[in-house]
Amino acid sequence: MLSLRVKPIKKPGYYFDQENYYFTNQLVTQWVGLSAARQNLSGEVNVNTLESLVGGELPSGDVIKGLKSATGEMNRRGGYDLTFSAPKSVSYLGLVCEHKEFIDLHLNAVKTVLKLIEKEAAQARKSGKEGMEYEKTGNLCFAAILHDTSRELDPQLHVHALLMNFTERLDGKWRALASDISRNNGTMEWIMDNQIFLGLVYRSEMALGLKEMGLEIEHTGDAHGLFEIKHFDKALLEQISKRRAQVEEHIKGMHSNSLKAYDRATLDSRKSKEMVSPEELRTRWSAESEALGVNPATYLATLKEKTKVSHTPKETMSNNQELDRSVLDAIAHLEEKKLTFTYQEVLQTSLYFSLGEQGFEALMARIDKEIDAQNLIALNTENSSFTTSTLINKEQELIKKIVNFTPQKKGLERNTDKVCKLTDNESIQKAVTQALFNKEGVVRIKQQSATSRELLSTLIDYSQDSKKIRILCPSAYSARTMNKDMTQSAPTLWQWILSIGKQDLCETVAGFNYRHRSEHKLPFFNSKKEREVLIVDESQRLTPDEMNTLLSIADKRSAKVILLEKSQSLSGFKSDIPDLLNKACIKTFEIDDRKAPTTNINLIEEKTIEGRILKTA
Template sequence: MITFHAIGSGGDAAAYHDKAFSAEGNVRDADNYYMDESAGAKWQGKGARVLGIEGAQVGREDFINFLDGKLLNPETGKTQNLASRGNADRRAGFDLSVAPPKSVSVMALVAGDDRLIKAHETANHKAMSWLEEHASLIRVKDNQGENVKEQTGNLLWATIRHETNRENEPQLHNHNVVPAVTYDLDRKTWRSLTNDEILVLRNGADDIYKATLLQETRLAGYQVEHSKNGRDFEIAGMSPQQIAAFSGRSQQIDDAIRARGFDPEDASWAMRQAAALDTRAKKHDLPSDVLNSAWNERAQELGLNLAGMVDAAKERAATLDPQALKAEDKRLASLAVSEAIEHLAEREQAFTVANLEKTAALMGKSVIEDVKAAIEDHREGHMILGRDGMPSGATWLTTQKALNAEKELVSTIVEGFGKGQAVLSSSSEFDQMLSEFETKKSQALGIDFKLSGEQVNAAKNTLMHQDKFQAIQGDAGTGKTAALEFVREVAERKGWNIQGVATTSSAAEELQASSGIKSNTIAGFFADRNNATKDLSMEIEALKYKLQTAGQGRDPAAPRIEVKHLEAKSFDLNFGTNRYTFDHKTESVYKSDGGLMSRVAGLLLDAAEKHRGGAEKLTGEASTLGERLKVFASEKVVGLAESLGEKMISYEKVGVVEAQA
């Protein structure tokens, strides 16, 4: 699990660091997180590489300076002071604490399996490197002077490993102290880090960490059991009761969550963080030999044969084929990426690379290297495409299906230009209805009620514009629903049926409550439509059966193909008047599009069909040369009209709802 703790402001940095590195003091309420093991703390990240200190031991002076925003600029050789830019209250940084499942800590620290310590360190580094790639954001001015976000691709952090919690129980974890700084490679200067994305992507980094730890734990020969939340796991062979016996601190947090009326298994990170703060006590450090002795005695009391579990794991590891396992992991990662793309594309037209990576890592329990390789394969296969011009400084992706849907949407909107059906035809009628609406609202509310100019304009466009589609865009609280309430009242008075749809049930409820428009979710709307379609299908089948049993079915000698000009209506939809072609054998319905070419072609085909019978009649009656020439000319005209019409016309198969209508 990864927890987040903000580290003060720049003005408090010195006092914070003095506590962290003094004999008595410490970083959080006199808990010494950094003093005893400061010799093991190392600088990591590409930001450390810029400074030339990657892998170097963390020194007290650098630690304080970096959190205070004072860093050497490698380009100028001078020290920059980010706090001097009128931002004295800037956030100094944050501490990301990364910990494995309790069973991993027990096997690593109590059973002494150092392979799991290495696995944790590897997973910690990959999680932090993933955050560095996707969350190193700065704000800069674009060419228009607007603030925009950019990725720098580098962070600076000090990492240190600890092995106990506040209750002196075995708890392997790393503290990653990240100064809120990053180096702008394009402009050759240090800048303050925008912390927003760190919080957004923390859960994703947690998934990257757990996927890596899971793979390394399996390669070490351990079997695992997954929790019901789909994210966590424990090493098999330890019961929940035995794990809980080493988890007094976790039990305190769980109890605090239960006291709030929630299930610890379903608790959010924020809830666990709050519970952790509420139950935090002062830590009392004990010598490592005393702790190891107490831990092993506890394991024996619980009936745990930890040495036997380590030996069994090493035996299993010796029989594993790492190459075969990694090949299978790559296959599963490819499947996970495909599933993640489908999952994300159901909800959004575009999604970030970071979102795709973390979703695939969670779905497939796949390590980040395999996920990245699978994403690249999908990009090379054109299953996903880069999406330019998106906000936030992140790299965005989309699918060809999404692009096709957007193109179709744009085409549909363009085709609707000038083809709308206005609810109101005159401005005077609009003004009269607006006045009546505002008067009624004023009386109901007991105050003078007026729609704003923008609300009136939005309502007017919706009710009177000649285009088929209208869009109203506005932030929350800007009065969209008030304008829609007026639109609903006017439309209903004119005999229209208004249907509201929204992406979520809460939004649909809000739309219906505030505007009076009967509303549903998009999924619910289509479910109702499908149910109505099924009901109509059953009615049609019943009617066909009655006609057949009454001897009123379709004459078998009748033509298979039939063409009619019809106005089709179904439910609340009006498909308009179109030229429909019915194939009675396959029970399929087609219509020609509404373009000029197809309309002319339809007229030619209708004319050919109309005059065909006359030509055939003349053929049977013609006896003189003149009459035969007249028949020949008539046949030529019919044939030419039919030939031209067939070449010019285009058909599309209509949907079930329109066909049944």
């Protein structure tokens, strides 16, 4: 697992505290990267050298300066902490069972990822003819430091890869790593955007190494490819995962299981380590194992034997056939979710499907063959974005469906007085009346706010007297959240009455599609036509297949479809739906439903001619 701490490394000495390395009683450190080599940094990491680098002083004599703030202060970041944690079962075999090959496997997998980061993410800024430019440098400096215990003193192999904040430009000048507020460039921006991908590369290398040792892996059910060694004792795994249990308990109240949420929960639930001697800790680990019937001295042999006995021969396939299957399955999977996808998404999905079977370099070569054969159709000269003939046909079908969608026989009558009573926001008043008065069967309303419910509430209240309202959400979580909001704090009497004894004011698009796919075949179906308004919240998060099915159902019902698109939610989120709607020239209304910032005006005494000034706090 890869976790990121995006904050300055202020205390380099912490990483050298003895409480962090119990196993060999000797700290394992190493300089990694081309920048390190060019600065004559090799072998073990020295704490004094690390402190100098964090302070911006390089062995070459170059000094990396920070950026001046508005107050004139010099701000700089000395580096970033990228932490790689091994699977618990691997940590146990390496530390408790004392099989050093598992520690080496972990270290080598980390180095593979660091080389990839160096190749893809290393950037520096420079002044060009058209302003500031970003230059890929291909060199970075990492101080890799191995620690071996969690804060609950469980065995936990993890490497702190401390990324130093400098790189050498092509002109030979040493500069700080680039950053970009727009997130289109920048070293740490690339790393953060590709955290899942980098974690998969690490786990792929680990899984391949374990397979070579005669072991198999078992997925833990996580969507990002987390695994443990197959046949590893479940009770023992739980016993040595006390820190993980703390994090999962903390995350229950965060309403998210994303990697960002886990990183946040990991930091928030940290506590100081208990101080015990290495000998006492070894004794504790052995006692915990033996209490569960596990002998650390023979456990690796036991796991290998169980793997050998339970191994079921798979369908005989050559290495090339396995590569073909992994990549083609990945492309087929992406075709179900998207209309376009990036090279990296193909590689990332291929890695997930082939974990423990193929390395990422072999997969890249196989993906390149699909590009050369034009089975992956490039959408730009950089060969970074692709589609397929299947997706081109799907897009054309969707556009045709939107263009030919049955219009309403009549729109809702404009009622200015009514809408003005529902909201003071003039842009919402205008959009609601126009969208419902318009006879187009499908319309879009673009929102600026990612959280405001004012537009949705106004649409419901304005049209509920004339139409049956259905609110559709892209996910079960968003549907549950909206149901909770609307039943606990219903803004109108109608919504409150409607909420009594009814739990599903909102439902998922997938659920609606499933329930109503064949309803048009039922008797009296025509009597229901043109009586509904389907309001789709966060429509930008729908898959093309979900949109296709929804429009087919809605057209058969002659329903009015209003797609709410939240512009702020698109930041950092790639969606094909907005571009598809643009190509279909869908009728679109835009509103500004952002809340005005709260400004407190404080009256401050000043010795001026007026005697007072107004200061905005």
